[in-house]
Amino acid sequence: MALRSLVRSTVLIGSSSIATTLVSILRVKALALMVGPAGLGLLGVLAGIASAATTVAALGSDTSGTRRIALARNDPATLARVRRTLGLITVVHGLLSAAVLWWLREPIASWALGSAIYADEVGIVGIAVALSLVAGLQIAQLQGLARVGDIARINILASLGSTVVGLLAVWTWGIAGIVVLVLAQPALAALLATHRMAGRIGTDGTPISLRDVMHDWASAITQGAPYMLSFLMLTLVPLAIRALVVRDLGIEAAGHFHAAWTMSVIYIGFLLNAMSADYFPRLTALVGDRKAASALVNDQVQLGLAIGGIALLIILGGAPILVPLLYSSAFTPAVEIVELQALGNLMKIAGWPLAFIAMARGRAMQFFLVELAWSLILLGLVWIGLPYLGLPATGVAFAVACAAFLLLQTMTAYVTYGFIFERRTVQMLALFAAASVATLLAARHSLALQMLTGGSCALLLGLTSIRSILARVEGGGRVVTQTRLAFARIGWPMPAPAPASVG
Numbered sequence: 001m002a003l004r005s006l007v008r009s010t011v012l013i014g015s016s017s018i019a020t021t022l023v024s025i026l027r028v029k030a031l032a033l034m035v036g037p038a039g040l041g042l043l044g045v046l047a048g049i050a051s052a053a054t055t056v057a058a059l060g061s062d063t064s065g066t067r068r069i070a071l072a073r074n075d076p077a078t079l080a081r082v083r084r085t086l087g088l089i090t091v092v093h094g095l096l097s098a099a100v101l102w103w104l105r106e107p108i109a110s111w112a113l114g115s116a117i118y119a120d121e122v123g124i125v126g127i128a129v130a131l132s133l134v135a136g137l138q139i140a141q142l143q144g145l146a147r148v149g150d151i152a153r154i155n156i157l158a159s160l161g162s163t164v165v166g167l168l169a170v171w172t173w174g175i176a177g178i179v180v181l182v183l184a185q186p187a188l189a190a191l192l193a194t195h196r197m198a199g200r201i202g203t204d205g206t207p208i209s210l211r212d213v214m215h216d217w218a219s220a221i222t223q224g225a226p227y228m229l230s231f232l233m234l235t236l237v238p239l240a241i242r243a244l245v246v247r248d249l250g251i252e253a254a255g256h257f258h259a260a261w262t263m264s265v266i267y268i269g270f271l272l273n274a275m276s277a278d279y280f281p282r283l284t285a286l287v288g289d290r291k292a293a294s295a296l297v298n299d300q301v302q303l304g305l306a307i308g309g310i311a312l313l314i315i316l317g318g319a320p321i322l323v324p325l326l327y328s329s330a331f332t333p334a335v336e337i338v339e340l341q342a343l344g345n346l347m348k349i350a351g352w353p354l355a356f357i358a359m360a361r362g363r364a365m366q367f368f369l370v371e372l373a374w375s376l377i378l379l380g381l382v383w384i385g386l387p388y389l390g391l392p393a394t395g396v397a398f399a400v401a402c403a404a405f406l407l408l409q410t411m412t413a414y415v416t417y418g419f420i421f422e423r424r425t426v427q428m429l430a431l432f433a434a435a436s437v438a439t440l441l442a443a444r445h446s447l448a449l450q451m452l453t454g455g456s457c458a459l460l461l462g463l464t465s466i467r468s469i470l471a472r473v474e475g476g477g478r479v480v481t482q483t484r485l486a487f488a489r490i491g492w493p494m495p496a497p498a499p500a501s502v503g
Helices: 002-058 061-071 076-103 105-113 119-144 148-200 210-249 251-286 290-326 329-360 364-389 392-417 423-443 447-470 478-489
Strands: none
Touching: 002 076, 002 105, 002 119, 002 148, 002 210, 002 251, 002 290, 002 329, 061 076, 061 119, 061 210, 061 251, 061 329, 076 105, 076 119, 076 210, 105 119, 105 210, 119 148, 119 251, 210 251, 210 364, 251 290, 251 329, 251 392, 290 329, 290 392, 290 423, 290 447, 329 364, 329 392, 329 423, 364 392, 423 447, 447 478
């Protein structure tokens, strides 16, 4: 059953994300104490440059590669060709991107940081780009083959190892060690993905000519270029916002923004990772069956709201305590941004599964245009709002842009695919949105009322939503079974699920 697979992959990737989140919390806390807002601001800019450059270097081949592998799981010859092409892209694009970033290190540093003082660090980030490309294209193969467990293990081990190495570097060299932290994560992920995981996937040994590989290379780039532009915008947007904040408010304000953005990424990231790991390949296989695909999309939205909504409400209710706890009291200005970004991410959680419809259908330009609209709205509102609202303008802009994103995705999915939200999905979204707004209003009165409202809503809506979803899952593993027993113990047993109708 599709819903059972979604629950399994979300629990598996979510469990690994809990582990990596705890590691991230400790890493960020240690960095906040060792290098303060300025150090975190530098980390955010360098990481943003690495992410943007990696997106350009991949040219969308990771997304197109995942889609092609998902469609060719039972075709060893095609699978071998796709894997050979991705390997060639890894080597050639990785070396070129590292060389170009070193060559342009001074102008990039001047634009992103307002000075060329960190130009060498920007140049060294080119190595991180090449390593990220290795890791990303190997993981794309694992995603296409739905090897969710392998991806989870890579995430955990790479996060643990890079944190130890990076923090030791910062402890030894201070802010100069930040670049080591940027390098460590992709280096370990590349090593694990290549030698421990992806290398175990065999091919049929069919000879592949260079001409065939070159043809596939051109095809992968042609199909992936619009995705590259889309994901490039997603990585450039926070980088551009940091540049605007540095220009108007200084490097410390950029550190506050980076702290808020990082918290936002932490609690929404595992849902998006779960979608990429299982939902995207599954939707690609079903997209020709509109009824089955629409049911799958609704299931994913509901599951995302049930799990992500809980995290959202907890963050909304406890942001004034969580931000100083995760960072330090010097990051108090980030609290309001975190609250507004949490509200925006509710809309993002609901809209993102719809974006995968275009990806699964190979409609890259459609995907790109919606992402372009979201990016322009966000950047435009930040640019307009910073002089008047200061740093909170970044949170207001994010919430408004995400609401527009959900509206655009809903309209586009209906017009191009005939997709409509189920009544249950609309009800869940409305309830979580109302609870989020109520928590934000409570925050304007007192911290106690804010925590009470957010905590109560998270508990009630979380239990109701998870019960509703798991009641529809046939069978289930240990986690599903134990959850059902827990509901039975509190006198709220689940009804028997209906027979599966979607394979």
